[in-house]
Structures are given as structure tokens and as C-alpha cells.
Amino acid sequence: MKETINLGIIGLGGRGESLLEYVILDEADVNVVGVCDLYEDRARKGFDLVKEKKGNEPLKTLDYHDILDIPGLDCVFVTSSWETHIQIAIDAMKKGIRPGVEVGAAYSIQQLWDLVRTSEETGVPCMMLENCCYGREEMMLMHMIRNGQFGEIVHCEGGYRHDLREEVGFGRENRHYRNANYMNRNCENYPTHELGPICQMLGINHGNRLLKLTSTASCSRGLNAYLTGEKGPEYDQASYPFAQGDVVNTVITCAHGQTISLTLDTTLPRYYSRGLVVQGTKAMYCEDNNSIFMDGVHSEMDGFYWKKFWGNAEEFRKDWESPTWKQFLEDGVRGGHGGMDYLVDRAFFDSVKNECDPPIDVYDMATWMCISVLSEESIALGGAPVYIPDFTNGKWIETR
């Protein structure tokens, strides 16, 4: 086991900077030895943060290859724009460096195969930093599911339902990659926040797998209405024909017949929700009213009065808080997004220190990220069902 680890960070936009400041630099056993961004001002900000909080002067560069050449580097955080994640991870593994890759999705199936094969050939693990797999609710549900409280899981729903009109609409001005993505692509562009935890609940790549999907996008109205309202009709993107539909519905079927319904919903006014619904033969959970319905405890007739049970998921914490969160609450919750950023990053650091497999591996990453490409394909084909590749090449059949 390593006492300390040397980390480089590639990508210092909003996400990279906040992880650096609020998670990474607080960890005594992590040395930040390199910072990189395409923009000098962002790289400089990262450099200053490291110097201020840790005292050392990391390598600062605009070219991520320089980071991968730092002697003694153990791992990199890939917090760059979506479309660069996979190539950077591949290049890192080829140099023996473990990548921790922030959330995003894929642009081709081939690049995901390249990712998987690079990890297999180099023996270097690659972890996706899907923080929502460490959400308190998600982990409690997982704990209940593993203890049989939900019976057999039959159907799950999830979404990335987050009003990003400002971030997307003014993405050019703010150098945010989402703008160009929404201008040009039409797909489930951000599936993993909900899909990651759901796949863990359904044992995906461990005796089960994602088999096929269909995907349908609505028309695109939200950004035009928003930009017209904010900037007037003369603003050039106010009437730009954004390729991205406002709402994308994707329905996935698993090898054992379970279904997963995913919704991308980011350019209409709304409150934030990951829209999680879990339905088993013994219980169900619904995030939008944070309730758990237990067969034999609650009755269907409660439906007409279900309101009184809204929020009752809180009552299950006493018995079913996940061991990870129980400890975390005792130790003191820290890091962004309610603590889950800390937990996922810490899990990554520990896998690097212990030189062991990470809890979210390259097969999970490829399986979750491929959904964006395949939804793009299905939408382009008018909603045709599309087959989901088996990135494990059959290893999923053996329950691990």
C-alpha cells in the first residue's frame, strides 16, 4: 500500500476546480503534482489553489500529455469536456497511470471498446467517478435491495432532470461544452447519474446485462424560448435550431427482462430530480415524493391517501442506512453535492493507494457511457431498437 499518491488533474472548468478545492486538496494523502486546462486562466487558478492549500508548485500546462509524463504520477482526474474523457483515459492507462474519469458519455462505440481493451491489455484499472452511486438515498435503497426488502426488482426509472438552460444557453460565453453538444447532437447525453445506481441495483455486468434500448426525443423548444426571453429575438442563438430535443425518453431492456426508463430533461423549467423509481415484487420507491411503499405494510387503497406517506423514506434510515453512510455521518459529511463527491473520490484514491480494483470498473464505465451513442442511433432511426454491446465479452455471465 502506498502512503501517499501523486495526482494530476486534467480539466479545470467548474467541475475540476470545485473538486480540487473542496475534495482533493483536503486529503492529506494526495499530492497534486500537475494541473492542466486548455485555457491558461483556468490552469493558473488550479496552480494557485494547490500552492495556497498545499504549498507545492504543481506542473502547469495546457497540454495533458505533459501531465501524463510527470515522473512518479499515480493517477489523473479527468474533469475535461465530455468529448475528451475517453481518449485522455486511454492515454493515461497506456502510461500506467490510473484514470478517475468524471461523469459524461460517449460519442462512439468503438472508442469505448478501445477504452476497455486498453485497460485489459495494460492491466491498468479505470474508474468512472459516478458520484450518484454514493448518494445517501441510492445507497440506502441498495442496502435494502441486497437484503431482500424489495423482492425481485422488475422495473426502474431515473432521469437527469435539471434545468440547465442558463448553462447551455450561455455556454459559448462561459466556455461550456454543453452549448456545442446541444447545438449538434440529439441523444440521451448524460445518462449515468441515474443509470449507474440502477445498474448496481440490477446486478448489471454481474449476472445481468443491458440488452437493448429504444430512444425518442421531443422537439426542441426550451432553449429558444429561454434565450428569446433573456436576450430578445435578435440574439443569434435565440432562433438557432438546436439539435437536442428538450426531453429524451430511453427505455432499456435487461437480459433478465427488467426494464429501465431514463429521461433526459434539461432545457425546460423545472426543479431538480433524478426521478428515481424502483419497483420490485415486494416494495417500491419514488424519489419525487421520497416515499417507500412496502407490500403488506401499506395498502393500494392508501393510494388515494398516499400523500400522508410522502417523505416516509426518512423513517427507513434507522434500519437501513448504508454502512458507508453510517460511517460517513459519524465521521462528518464533507465535500460537494451533499457528500457524495467526497465518497466517490475517496473510493478512487483508496483503490490507487491499495493498488486494487476500483468499485466502478472499466466495464461499468463502458456499459453506462454507451447509452448516449446508442440513444443517438435509435433517435436517428426513428426510435428503432438498438442492441447494447457486451463489453465484458461474456464475463458478466459469471456472477462476480
Place this chain on the structure above:
Amino acid sequence: MKETINLGIIGLGGRGESLLEYVILDEADVNVVGVCDLYEDRARKGFDLVKEKKGNEPLKTLDYHDILDIPGLDCVFVTSSWETHIQIAIDAMKKGIRPGVEVGAAYSIQQLWDLVRTSEETGVPCMMLENCCYGREEMMLMHMIRNGQFGEIVHCEGGYRHDLREEVGFGRENRHYRNANYMNRNCENYPTHELGPICQMLGINHGNRLLKLTSTASCSRGLNAYLTGEKGPEYDQASYPFAQGDVVNTVITCAHGQTISLTLDTTLPRYYSRGLVVQGTKAMYCEDNNSIFMDGVHSEMDGFYWKKFWGNAEEFRKDWESPTWKQFLEDGVRGGHGGMDYLVDRAFFDSVKNECDPPIDVYDMATWMCISVLSEESIALGGAPVYIPDFTNGKWIETR
């Protein structure tokens, strides 16, 4: 205008009997002149109810053709098993009798064309008694939408999410048609409770139309688990391979690009919900927490604190209660299902008395009911997109 109308009722299972007792027989201007069911005891029960509450002795028969031959009959209620609805409606119209058809869905597209053509050729209107189009929430939302409060509607969701395990599982014993349907078919078998109101919100058949769908069914686990729990593994249907998947996800695309996501969810433990979600460029509604999010009033950041707005749809009643419900509340709400049974049946009676077009017409009926057949087709084809016929033959282009 007719002073009173003569009505026959065909089908006296649970639904027919309750409508007879709690709605029809309370109306002073409706004479019940015939009662029919395939089962003698049910027909007898209907006869007794009429005699008790109205004093007259209606014709009692096991053959619905006898009802259609009653001299002076104005209309029939079709409250029989799903698979008989359309043929009975066709036979009624051929005799000049207006059918009011209870909720259900179709078994072939051809039979829906027969229904539409019979209405066109005979000039006899046919109304679907979709009570949820008269739900208080649905009508308030419709009122808000028509007044521009939601901006342009882009996406809607709805479901029939109702734990029917007892009704389906013991349907043989209780002579309920759902059992045989679930044994043999796999489809969105009951779409109209949610789809009817959504179609009205989206102007379907009035300048917009349903264009295509994809449908996906989960595996079937709920009924087996339920029957095994209730009756033990020896019970013959405890391990019967029900064709019907527990959850069916259907995604419809409209001519103008709006999407509608429907969920059938009737054989797993849960609370009742029609899962209505309405999303426009200015506002959204979510049934599962009964809240309305208004752009510019609420902020996306409220998402993290959205809980405090749960139930806030109630606050909109003051300004946006529909005129129909305002009047209904003043007059005194009556009839089943919170009053909406009364409203839809009364709308039917009024259309018969006034000899005018009903508010839900034969095109709406065919458009809404065809979804079950087409979802069956899409599921059978592995989720392939299926085209939705235009039962208006182009009349939908002219906004009526």
C-alpha cells in the same frame, strides 16, 4: 331537445353496477329501460336496482341485441368486458342508438376503422366515457394550459399505476375479464385514463396528432409472486406464465414533435397514481408530489429544497379551478371516483338530450384506444417503432 332519454345498460359487472347505482339512477331525466349481462345474477341485480330506485321494470336480457331492439331507445351504456366494447358500439350505431362506451382499449386496428366508419355512415355519434378527462386536477391544468400558463407544451407523462394483483390474480373466480387478458396479451392494455387528458392538452385531432410509438414490456413477476404468497405454490396460476409484463413503457411522438410517455404498471405493489407530468416552456406539473413549478416564480435551485413546494398545486385552485369544476363544487360533488364519473356521464346524457356532438368523439376514441394494439405490435417486434393511423383521414389538420 329531449325532455328525458331512454337508456339501456349492457354489462353489469362492478363498473356497470356502480355507475347504475351511483350515477344513472340518480338522474331524473334518464329512464333505464333495459339491463343486460351475460350472467343472469348480474342482470337480475341491475333489474332490481332500477325497480327499487325508479319504480319501473326494465327489459332484462342476457343478449345485448335485445336491448338494441327496445323501441324508443336513445342510448346505451357499454360497460361490458373490454373485448366486446367496440362491436356493441358498432351494432348500436347501426340501429341509430348513441353508445356511451366505458374505458378500455382495442384488439385490432380494423375494428376501430369499422367503428369510425359506422359513425360516419350512420351519422350517429359515439362517445367514450373517459372519466379522467373530467378529473379536477386534469381540468385545472387544461384551463391553465389554454390560458397560456404553461407556454408551449413539449412533453407529457402519464400512467395507469394501480395495483390490480387481486383483481387480475383472482379474476377467474370473480368473473373478471382482466385475468384472461393478462394470461394472453402483452401490451399497454389500459392507456386512456392518462392519454385522454394528455391528448386534450396537446390538441390531438385538432391541429396535432399521434404519429408513432415504441413500446417495451418488462418481465412478468408480480402476479406469480402475489399468487404464490396468497395461495401457495400449488395454486395453478401461481406459476402460470402470464404473457403480460408487469410494467409497459410506451413513448408516443406527436406530429409537432411533442412526446408522451405512458406507463402501465398494475401487477406490482404500489400506491395508486396516474403519474401525470406536464412540461411546457413556462411551467411543469408533477402528480406524484402534486406540485406546479412556474418559470420565474420558482427557481431551479429550489430543486434541492423542492420538498417545501409539494402539494402547492392546491394554491392554484383559487385562480385556475376549471369553470366546470367551479360549478360542480357549488352544486355539490356527486358520483364515484371523486365526481368525475358523474361529470362524464352527465356530458354524455346532455349530448343525447341536445342531439349534439359529444365532447369526446369517435375519432378521439379510436385514437386513444388504438394504442393498446400498437403497443402489442411494437412489443412483439422487439420495441420497433409503429405508425399510428390517422382515423380522421386528414380532418385533424383543420383546427376545430
